[in-house]
C-alpha cells in the first residue's frame with residue numbers, strides 16, 4: 722500500500738502513519754516541522770513501514786505538486802491520499818487584519834485541493850484509489866468566533882461531496898471525516914470539558930477502517946451522529962443565550 726498523509730508530524734496524521742506502517746505500507750509524510758517529521762519517519766520504519774518525508778507548507782501548490790510527483794515516481798502508484806493537515810484559531814474579527822483568518826482558510830481549504838488533485842490522474846489511470854479529507858463537526862454549522870475554521874471545514878465537506886460524484890465512477894472513493902474532540906496538540910490547550918474526547922490512536926484506527934470501507938461520510942466518536950443533527954437545527958437565539 723502507498724499512502725500519502727499530510728499533517729503527519731503530530732496528532733491524527735502521525736497516528737495514521739503508524740497505523741499504516743504496521744501494515745508494511747509506504748507512507749508519504751508531509752508537514753512543516755522537520756524535527757518532528759524525522760521522528761515520525763524513524764518510528765514508521767521501526768514499525769515495519771517505508772517512509773518518504775516532505776517538509777513543506779500544504780498551502781504552497783507547487784511544493785505539494787512536486788512532492789506528489791516525487792512520491793509517485795518512487796512508489797509507482799498511489800492507493801490512499803489523506804488530506805489531514807489543518808490549523809485552528811479564532812477569526813480575530815476586530816483586528817482589522819484579515820491575515821489570521823486567511824491563513825486558516827488557505828491551509829485548511831487550499832491545503833486539501835493542493836494535496837488531492839495531483840493524485841487524481843494516477844488514480845483514474847489505475848481505476849482505483851481512496852481519498853480521505855479530514856473535515857470536522859465544526860464544519861456543520863458556523864461556530865462563534867471561529868467562522869474561518871468552521872467555514873474551511875464546511876468547504877472541504879462540500880468539495881468531498883462534489884468530487885465523489887465525478888470520481889466514484891472511476892472506482893475512486895472519497896471519504897470525508899468529521900471528528901469531534903480528539904486529544905492532539907490542537908486540543909491540548911482547551912480548558913473546557915471536551916465531550917466524548919477520543920485518543921488519536923483510536924481515531925486513526927477508526928478513520929482507516931472508514932476509508933477501507935469506502936464510506937462517503939464518517940463522524941467520530943459515534944455520539945456526535947446524534948448531537949450534530951440537533952446542533953444544526955438549534956435556533957440562533959438559543960445559541961446566543963448560552964454563549965454569553
Ligand SMILES: NC(=O)c1ccc[n+]([C@@H]2O[C@H](COP(=O)([O-])OP(=O)(O)OC[C@H]3O[C@@H](n4cnc5c(N)ncnc54)[C@H](OP(=O)(O)O)[C@@H]3O)[C@@H](O)[C@H]2O)c1
Pocket residue numbers: 727728729730731732733734751752753754755757777778779780805806807808809828855856857858899900901902903904905906907908
Ligand atoms: N483534534 C481535534 O479535536 C480535531 C477535531 C476535528 C478536526 N480535526 C482536524 O484534524 C486534522 C489534524 O489535526 P490534529 O488534531 O491532529 O492536530 P495537530 O496535532 O495540531 O496536527 C496538525 C497537523 O497539521 C500539520 N500542518 C498544519 N499546518 C500545516 C501546513 N501549512 N502545511 C503542512 N502541514 C501543516 C501540522 O504539522 P506542522 O505544524 O509540522 O506543519 C500537524 O502535523 C486537522 O485538519 C484538524 O482540523 C481535529
